[in-house]
Amino acid sequence: MIRSERRYRRSFGDLSEGALAFWLLLPAGLLLGLIALYPVGRLIYTSFFKQRLSEGPQATFIGLANYAQALADDRFWNAFWNTVKIVVVTVPGALVVGLLLALIANLPFRIKWPVRLGLLLPWALPLIFVGLIFQWFFDSQYGIVNDVLMRLGLNREYWLIQPTLAFWAICWTIVWKTSSFVALILLAGLQVIPSELYEAAEVDGASRWQGFWRITLPLLTPAILVALIFRTITAFQTFDIPYAMTKGGPGTATETLAMYVRTESIENLNFGYGSALAVLLFLVSLAITVVYLRYVRGDDG
Structure with missing residues (x-):
């Protein structure tokens, strides 16, 4: 092992650890810059220009005028608050x-794969496909939801036409x-919690409810935070499902x-304001x- 490391170092000219780390990470850094940093930088650059393709390809530098327009735009604030x-x-x-499903999937089933496959199926479906499926579910004439309501003796609802009902259908x-x-x-967080903790709590006379509050939730907090980070970010970027179900209506x-970003950039060809x-x-x-x-850092500290 030591000989191979020495040969590896000689092939790089006997570089120091810091220099060696730099050259090894350089390709990954260049790739990251190409696929992530450059598009973001280009987006920020374009946001300082007035560029509407319907008026020609020319771009005029206007500084922060696009941002000032956005902050004074009622449609922007409507989309933001929506x-x-x-x-x-949707995040809570x-x-x-998700917590209920994870607890169910973590139960000691003899055959666990059907339960866990049931968790994978909704996640694996494309967002736009899910939106189209539920658009049909909530259809006022032929949807399953209204069919169930009418069989229960309730009135038909116009889910995707009334603003409040459309919002809740999307949620x-x-x-x-x-x-x-x-x-x-x-579920991944639940599986790393030692079973000995529950056994010790049971010996001490703790109920399952107490074990959930005193053992499961505290030890599951890091996994909950990770889920909240990803879920909150993707929730703020929500596009596919509302677009497929109502197109914003x-x-x-x-x-x-x-959706408003898409409208300005793609439909109105207003690249500067859309950026x-x-x-x-x-x-x-x-x-x-x-x-x-x-x-998270505060909890670790």
């Missing part, structure tokens, strides 16, 4: 449902789709910030990540 409401509803909803769909992802993360009642909106969305996601990471 996104915030989706985050507030996915966490609660239920997102929770169904994303709770399996949360469950998979929490009725009107702009369910339009999210990501500024995308940068604001990126900053929100970054701020959420920083808050979560500070909380």
Whole structure:
């Protein structure tokens, strides 16, 4: 082992550890810069220009005018608060449902693969496909949801036409789709909790409910935080499911910030303003990540 390490060092000209680490990480750094840093940098650069392709390919530098326009844009704030409401509803909803699914999947079944396969299926389905499926479920004429309501003697509802009902239909769909992802993360956390802790608690007379609150939840907190980080960031970037179900309607009642970015950039060909909106969305996601990471570091400290 020592001889092979010496030969490896000689092949790099007997570099120091720091120099060797630099050259080994350089290809990965270049690749990261190519696929991540350059697009983000280009996006920020474009956000300082007025560039609407419908008016020609020329771009005019306007500084922070696009950001000022966004902060004064009622449609931007409507899309922003729609996104915030989706985050507030779906992130805790996915966490609660995901925790229940993870606890069920962690039970000592003799044959566990059907249960865990059931967790994988919603997660594996494409987002746009899920949106189309639930659009049919909530269809006012032929949907399964209204069929069940009418069989129970209740009135037919126009789920995707009324703003409030459309919002809740989208939230239920997102929770169904994303709770399996949360469950998979929490299931991994549950499986590393030593069973001896539960056995000791049972000997001391603790009930299963007490074991859940005193053992499971505290030891599952790191996995919960990881799930919340990913779920919150993706919730702020919600696009596919609302677009497939309502396309932001009725009107702009369910339009999210990501959908507004698409409207300005793709439909209106307003690349400068669309880039500024995308940068604001990126900053929100970054701020959420920083808050979560500070909380995690505080717990570690």
